[in-house]
Amino acid sequence: MNPDLQANAKEILDRVRSAAEQAGRNPDEITIVAVSKTFERALMDQAYGLGFRVFGESRAQELRQKSETPFPADAEIHFIGPLQTNKIRQILPHTHVLQTVDRKRLVNALAKELEKQQRSLKVMLQVNVSGEEQKSGVAPEDASALLKHTISTYGLQPIGLMTMAPYGADESSLRDVFRRLRELRGELQEEHQVDLPALSMGMSDDFEIAIAEGATHVRIGRALFGTRE
Ligand SMILES: *Cc1c(COP(=O)(O)O)cnc(C)c1O
DSSP states (O other): OOHHHHHHHHHHHHHHHHHHHHTTOOGGGOEEEEEOTTSOHHHHHHHHHTTOOEEEEOOHHHHHHHTTSOOOTTOEEEEOSOOOGGGHHHHGGGOSEEEEEOOHHHHHHHHHHHHHHTOOEEEEEEBOTTOOTTOOSBOGGGHHHHHHHHHTSTTEEEEEEEOOOOTTOOHHHHHHHHHHHHHHHHHHHHHHTOOOOEEEOOOTTTHHHHHHTTOSEEEESHHHHOOOO
16 A cells, blocks of 8 residues: 555545535535546555555546456446547446537537446536636537537536636636636526536645535545656
8 A cells, every 4th residue: 555645545535624614614515536646556546455446547548547447336436537529439438427528529429429338427527717828618608509409419417517717827717717617507497497416626726715605526646646657
């Protein structure tokens, strides 16, 4: 067992718990997505041994390689990276939730493959709340149309929204981004009469703020596994 991993895990669980309690929320509502991209499969297995069940991967090829040894049946992989349509078939067998649906073309390509395989897939819409040009994600004003399309398309089950906050922004801007995602979720639920329980927001440096603003999924890489190469 990697001693740092064990210590980091304990610290993160404590911090998630106290952030939830401070916000008057039940810590059990919050899923830690252990972002294992770039880290070895062996480290994921150790994290599983410490109780983590949900892992975040962002590269199709890497996910396929790590899946050569099957994951335990109760482990869950969330794909959190940008997804090209030609990689769909590579990730589908190993992905439980796709957090990065951001365009109609991707929805259509996913539906085509899902229909072929007669299966469904839980998805989140990735929203570019901060409007930074280099970020992927649907613009907030286009999220409603994308959700409508997703709902009406074969096999995709929308369960919520995901966003990435601007890197290195101050606390109040971060809070603003997270709050806007939560408000958008409320508007979309109302407009489309669907349940969107999941709000995936917050990473190693800002997950406590995200929890205060309603995050149900925090995506934590470095704070758990250590610095990435
Ligand atoms: C890498 C990544 C994370 C985790 O980032 P850390 O800073 O390592 O916690 C979260 N979300 C997405 C989409 C990522 O690509």
